[in-house]
Amino acid sequence: MTPDTARIDFDKLFAARLLAARARPYLATALFALHLVESPRVPTMGVDRYWRCYVSPAFVNYTPVEDLASVLVHEVSHLLREHHRRSDRFAREHDLTGPAERLRMNIAADAEINDDAFGDGLVQPEGAVLPSTLGLGSGELMEDYLRQFRLGPRTADLAWLDCGSGADGLDREWELGPDGADGLSEQERDAVRFRVAQGIVGRPGHAPEGWRRWAEAAVHPPQPWRDLLGAAIRSAASAPGVGADYSYGRPARRSAGVPGVVLPSLRHTPPRVTVIIDTSGSVSDAELGSALLETAAIARTVGGRRDLVTVLSCDAAARIADPLCRAEGIPLIGGGGTDLRTGFAKAIRAQPRPDVVVVLTDGQTPWPAARPACRTVVGLFRRDPAWREDDPDYVPDRPPAWARVVDIG
Structure with missing residues (x-):
């Protein structure tokens, strides 16, 4: 029986998987979730x-168990890091088509993993x-590498590379597709990724820096805070009663039913918004710059x-309230302690x-004891857990329940 027609040595392949799981225990859940085909x-x-792993019988026969273990870790890493999804997104954003570009994505994904x-x-x-x-530096992502190299002399010997659609998003003829047997559903795939990420976060000393960054993002995905902040403000600004007042400029339609009486109509005007920016010493210059950008938004x-x-800039005292249209830049004065209650009081007393x-x-501030007479966002x-030398158990108070809170940054 020639190597091309030989049956696969599953015992050898299973031994390689066990070796891979022992070398990288935080990937064991993913390794055993793979269905070997x-x-x-x-x-x-x-x-x-x-999550099907297609294996050539000839490749298993002539490859040592130790090398097979490394290849299994490599292939499952493509799936955990969702290189197929990221490759598809990169291709759409940069209008890339054809197998040559997918080969380039496979090479970049390999560089990220290896x-x-x-x-x-x-x-x-x-x-x-x-x-x-590729002549590139270490520690970067697939997308970073894709922006830095093209197919050429350095990649001439890599034309054979083919890690499947799980690496570059391009379906292969030898794959079973979405209707084939033994594939994982989207929910099952997400469950495997989350369990692996939890294991890495729980024992971070056992994983390289690249895996720790991936796991942290998987367990705590970045919040689309700009969208959330905008939605919270729009929701508060469009709530019943906001920006609404009675006006005699246009009589109410029901005045016709009350002869001799002019009734005012309820008019909706654009809402007035006061932005209180924390300028205390615990807020960095970068965060103040971000606050001004958010104010423009x-x-x-x-x-x-x-x-x-x-x-309104505020640390322990409220400063001058500046209309946004007055100047291109708003002066942010402060740098002391924090007590935003003075800012709330000044904002509520303003007319209109x-x-x-x-x-x-x-967030490192006292908050008003009572709910203000307007909606609050x-x-x-974001902060790491705060502490004080004189009080190691110090935890800053969360904003009150009556405020709509969005983590930013």
Whole structure:
């Protein structure tokens, strides 16, 4: 029986998987979630997005167990890091088509994975693509590498590379597709990724830096805070009663039913917004700059009426309230302690009174004991757990329940 027609040695493949799980225990859930499929059509080993791993019998026969373990870790890494989805997104954003571009994506994905994949019980397979293979620095993502290299002399020997659609998003003829047997559903795939990420976050010392960054993002995905902050402000500004007042400028239609009496009509005007920016010493210059950018975005949220947006800088004392239309830059004065209660009091006493108060702060402040007479949105700069030398158990108070809170930054 020739190697091309030989049956796959599953015992050898299972031994390689066990070796991979022992070398990388935080990936064990993913390794055993892979469904191994014998396929003489695959060049070596490849995966599809449904967590099937296609294995060439000839490749298993002539490859040492130690190398097979490393390749299994490599292939499952493509799936955990969702290279198929990221490749599709990159292709759409940059209008890339054709197998050559997908090969380039596969190479870039390999460089991201192999950067810190080997050692500590895993050998480096022959021909593994490293960032140095492309003449690039380490520690970057697939998308970063894609922007820095093109197919050429450095990649001439990599035309054979084929890790399947799980690496670059391009379906292969030898794959079973979405209707084939033994694929994982989207919910099952997400469950595997989350469980692996939880294991890495729980014992971060056992994983390289690249895996720790991936796990942190998987367990705590970045919040689309700009969208959330805009939605919170729009919701507060469009709530019943906000920006509404009676006017005799246009009599109410029901005046016709009351002869001799002129009834006012209820008119809806654009809401007035006061932005309180925390300028205490605990807020960085970068965060103050971000606060000014958000203030400009708030003006767009209320229809571009910058004359209806007032900015108030506040640390332990409330400063001058500046109309947003007065100047291109708003002076932010402060740098001391924090007590935003003075800012709330000044904002509520203003005439005309604001319909919505937006507070941009790090949260290390006392809050008003009573709910203000207007809707409140709090943009909270993210912080590591706070502490004080004189009080190691110190935890800053969360904003009150009556405020709509959005973590920003």
